[in-house]
Amino acid sequence: MQRYPMTPQGHAALEAELKExxxxxxxxxxxxxxxxxxxxxxxxxAEYHAAREQQGFCEARIRDIEAKLAxxxxxxxxxxxxxxxxxxxxxxxxxxxxxxxEKRYKIVGDDEADFKAGKISVNSPIARGLIxxxxxxxxxxxxxxxxxxxxxxxxxxx
Numbered sequence: 001m002q003r004y005p006m007t008p009q010g011h012a013a014l015e016a017e018l019k020e021x022x023x024x025x026x027x028x029x030x031x032x033x034x035x036x037x038x039x040x041x042x043x044x045x046a047e048y049h050a051a052r053e054q055q056g057f058c059e060a061r062i063r064d065i066e067a068k069l070a071x072x073x074x075x076x077x078x079x080x081x082x083x084x085x086x087x088x089x090x091x092x093x094x095x096x097x098x099x100x101x102e103k104r105y106k107i108v109g110d111d112e113a114d115f116k117a118g119k120i121s122v123n124s125p126i127a128r129g130l131i132x133x134x135x136x137x138x139x140x141x142x143x144x145x146x147x148x149x150x151x152x153x154x155x156x157x158x
Contacts, residue, residue, distance in 0.1 A: 003073045005122060006109035007089050011074050014111060018065045021058055029055045068111065077157045084135040084155050088122050092130055093154040097138070102153065107131070 006014070029051055036048035077089030086092050091106045105120045107130070113121035120127050129141040130152065139150050 002071050004068045004071050004109060004111075005073045005075055005088055006068075006112060008074055008076050010109050010112035011069070011072055014065050014069055014072075018062065018069070021062050021065070025058050026055075026062075029058055080157060082157045086130045086133050086152065086155055088131070089157075091156040091158055092152060093156075094130070094139070094150040095153050097149040097151055106158075 032051040033048065033055065036045055036051050039045055039047065042048050075089050077087065080087060080089070086107070088107055091104060093102060093104050095102045103118075105118055105126065107122050107127045108119045110121045110123060113119050113124070122128075122131070125143065126141055129139045130150075133139055133152055135152050135155050137152050139152060141148050141150060
């Protein structure tokens with residue numbers, strides 16, 4: 001079984017989405033299908049076909065979330081030894097050694113990643129280049145525009 005690392009917040013968000021899909025979206029879509037059936041000929045009933053397509057997407061997402069929750073490996077960084085090392089779930093402050101620009105990223109699971117919110121996937125090139133390093137270390141990250149060197153300024157176990 002595949003394991004899906006996630007933070008406690010990411011796990012809770014998936015559970016909330018699953019509950020929403022099962023208790024709100026699924027019944028709404030079922031009602032839409034029933035209503036569309038009442039309109040007669042199903043072959044040329046666009047509402048019916050749209051509702052069935054929605055149902056397919058909803059059921060697929062439910063299966064996807066259930067599989068991820070079943071294989072979830074919830075990692076709470078606050079319970080880890082705070083040694084200043086970059087590990088899953090921490091927030092890391094890095095400084096570009098050329099431009100001296102600081103960036104702050106939280107390393108999270110794939111489903112939680114939101115680059116604009118400063119959350120990067122543990123599988124991203126930046127996270128892979130930082131994992132295992134400690135405060136004060138330098139990391140060379142391969143980017144589309146070339147190699148960028150960063151210094152790890154701070155590691156926060158939040």
